[in-house]
Amino acid sequence: KMKTQSLIAAAGLFYASRVYSQDTIYSGTGFGTYYYDVEQLDACGNDFGPQNEGAVECSLSTALSLDQVNSQYLVAMNHSQLVGDMATYCGKRVIVSVNGVPSSLPLFIGDGCQRCGTGSSSSDSWDPNGAPGLDFSYSVLSELSSSACSDGHISISWEIVDDTLYNFDTNAPGSPEGPVGDSGSNSPATTAAAADPTPASQATDPALSPSVDSSTEDPAPTTLPCATGAWQCNANVLEQCLNDSWTARFTCDTGLTCQGGSSPYCAP
Secondary structure (H helix, E strand, O other), X not given: OHHHHHHHHHHHHHHHXXXXXXXXXXXXXXXXEEEEOOOOOOHHHOOOHHHHXXXXXXOOOOOOEHHHHOOOXXXXXXXXXXXXXXXXXXXXXXXXXXXXXXXXXXXXXXXXXXXHHXXXXXXXXXXXXXXXXXXXXXXXXXXXXXXXXXXXXXXXXXXXXXXXXXXXXXXXXXXXXXXXXOOOOOOHXXXXXXXXXXXXXXXXOHHHOOOOOOOOOOOOOOOOOOOOOOXXXXXXXXXXXXXXXEEEEEEOOOXXXXXXXXXXXXXX
């Protein structure tokens, strides 16, 4: 058994070194969780239908939903880090390792994760209120670990490399949004409906995740000039600059307020 495990590990390392020779943009250690699934809608007792309708952060202008991207391989990373330099991270390949063995899954950055931007980067203990890491589809997390459903999280390390797998309007402006190499005729951007986006990635604890609250009226949009892609708080609403104007993206749940200035998040 030990020999077999060693061979698997060696094969994984060889695959990673052979295929992923691109420069590393960022690497880290932490925890992997799941927040959507476009194929197994009721996996592990969940209802991913509403979640799959949420817009992904890397699709700023078109506001593609998880359903429209239609890929199990989209990954959410630290929200604050992502919005700070979306052109660098969006669409880039992510190499995820479990127990030191890299996965060959074609994972790419496409969304932001609130939980992933909080907690101690040096802690090896899971904290549902905040822990560094990445957020995946349920199918991917269950492929990375058999304990995906029972535990809801796994220990991982990851590397974001300079290899674009998916074109978003943030990292490839002017190009059709879709997988790199796709002709674009059937790309999600050609069928995306113009609508107010709802948040896609959520923390493991739903109370910590921003959500659209239809029962409360959003504050009036801010009219000051802004830089495309920037974020701010407006009362309890997280706003993003789209087409030179502030647009409401998320509304904090009852009892939470928008905090964090240019890297906003919802907190008590």
